[in-house]
Amino acid sequence: MEILLRLQPVGYVETDYSDKEVSEAWPHGVEGRIVIYPRFSEGIIGLDGFSHIIVVAWLHKIPEETRMTIKVKFKRLIRLGLSIEDVPEVGVFCSDSPHRPNPIALSILRLKRIDGNVLHVSGLDLYNGTPVLDLRAYTPSYSIEGYVLPGWYTELLEKLRKMRVDWDKL
Numbered sequence: 001m002e003i004l005l006r007l008q009p010v011g012y013v014e015t016d017y018s019d020k021e022v023s024e025a026w027p028h029g030v031e032g033r034i035v036i037y038p039r040f041s042e043g044i045i046g047l048d049g050f051s052h053i054i055v056v057a058w059l060h061k062i063p064e065e066t067r068m069t070i071k072v073k074f075k076r077l078i079r080l081g082l083s084i085e086d087v088p089e090v091g092v093f094c095s096d097s098p099h100r101p102n103p104i105a106l107s108i109l110r111l112k113r114i115d116g117n118v119l120h121v122s123g124l125d126l127y128n129g130t131p132v133l134d135l136r137a138y139t140p141s142y143s144i145e146g147y148v149l150p151g152w153y154t155e156l157l158e159k160l161r162k163m164r165v166d167w168d169k170l
Helices: 019-024 038-044 075-079 151-162
Strands: 011-014 030-036 052-058 104-115 118-124 131-137
Touching: 030 038, 030 131
Parallel strands: none
Antiparallel strands: 011 030, 011 131, 030 118, 052 104, 052 131, 104 118
């Protein structure tokens, strides 16, 4: 069954960094702002005081032709120093690739302060102008204990550790 969805952004991203600078700032991200449209501004009442927020965004700069990408390689791991041969091709749904059937981003950002309808954030990995579909406070209920990773992924992490890349601090 196919369903056609119509989504309405609640705001957008503002940052003084270029797209290239945002991309190259991974894994730490950049500083920026989430501007909430006035008609949704009451939705952020009570958000002040939370240290982090979860932002759902539409990756509007992903070309239509790459939205049917189903198999990918973890390019971020290659940027950290692994060879392209070391990184297996996997299904897009077990990756954080932006090239996917529905280019939706999920970002956890540090909330630094709120000025009216503007959320000042750090750790931003979204481009200037990116439509924000939703956001919510990060609460302990989102923490997962006892998670398990597949063998192929833990092998990649071990290779990074041997290269002295501290994945836990990324």
